[in-house]
Amino acid sequence: MATLATTRQFLKELYRKTVDDDILNGAAVLGFYLMLAIFPAMIFVLAVIPYLPIANIDQAIMDLLRQALPTSASDMFAGVVQDVTQEQRGDLLSFGLLAALWATSTGMYAIMQQLNVAYDVDEGRGFLRARLVAIALSLLFVVLVLGGFSLIVLGGQIQAWLGSHFGLGEALLAFFIVFRWVIILAGLLLAFSLIYYLAPNVEQKFKFITAGSVVGVVVFLVASLAFAWYTQNFGNYDATYGSVGAVMVLMMWLYIAGLAILFGSEINALIERHGAGGKQNAGNAIGQRKRDPDAR
Numbered sequence: 001m002a003t004l005a006t007t008r009q010f011l012k013e014l015y016r017k018t019v020d021d022d023i024l025n026g027a028a029v030l031g032f033y034l035m036l037a038i039f040p041a042m043i044f045v046l047a048v049i050p051y052l053p054i055a056n057i058d059q060a061i062m063d064l065l066r067q068a069l070p071t072s073a074s075d076m077f078a079g080v081v082q083d084v085t086q087e088q089r090g091d092l093l094s095f096g097l098l099a100a101l102w103a104t105s106t107g108m109y110a111i112m113q114q115l116n117v118a119y120d121v122d123e124g125r126g127f128l129r130a131r132l133v134a135i136a137l138s139l140l141f142v143v144l145v146l147g148g149f150s151l152i153v154l155g156g157q158i159q160a161w162l163g164s165h166f167g168l169g170e171a172l173l174a175f176f177i178v179f180r181w182v183i184i185l186a187g188l189l190l191a192f193s194l195i196y197y198l199a200p201n202v203e204q205k206f207k208f209i210t211a212g213s214v215v216g217v218v219v220f221l222v223a224s225l226a227f228a229w230y231t232q233n234f235g236n237y238d239a240t241y242g243s244v245g246a247v248m249v250l251m252m253w254l255y256i257a258g259l260a261i262l263f264g265s266e267i268n269a270l271i272e273r274h275g276a277g278g279k280q281n282a283g284n285a286i287g288q289r290k291r292d293p294d295a296r
Helices: 002-020 023-051 057-068 071-084 090-118 127-166 170-198 211-233 237-274
Strands: none
Touching (some): 002 237, 023 090, 023 127, 057 071, 090 170, 090 237, 127 170, 170 237
């Protein structure tokens, strides 16, 4: 009974805090900045792919995009993937790096500011230091994306080799399906955990799995699949918005991603606040102070 009462109290506090921190509007802000960041970041990632000694990785990217995004949004990326991955482009790689770092770090910086709201702290790291953290997060995500795609493609090549030499039984096929989802889930968990560890201006130990990262990933996957199902069966965005229908779908999907990130951070912040000692501000930050939650 005590556990039930504690859970009920936690959920009440979580609801109140998400309303006070206005995560719906915060997710809209993140969706806008992520929209600005996604194309330069993707061009840079795709420009790296021709230099990797892995065959058919571009096809694997499109397969994953079709699974993750609604059809109209994934089709919008198809031409970009084909054009950029056809040949090695050093000029595009250098330009893509600069554009990706600027755009993606801007999106990461927006995430950092929203997570500071969740943890009730001010940004005291200074503009340059905060930007360096945002750039570091951006580079980590590029490595995560490339590593994840490479592992998935490598798994597919192993599957094809085993199939051509030994044949593929149902058990082996099921194994590779599970393998792909394990890579995706592990990558998402690591991405969420890195955001929750590095983005807010607080001192904390890194944890690969937290309640917030698990809930955030689950919310992101379930909401993405539900939105994809809705757009494919009921939401005719192309008829409503014409040529910008795919852009509207992508913006909605990024809004969902932003909402999942913020909701998970609210859970982590609330758990830490009720823990021993509570959450502490990061040290050595000039002018930093703890926000007063009652002074809203």
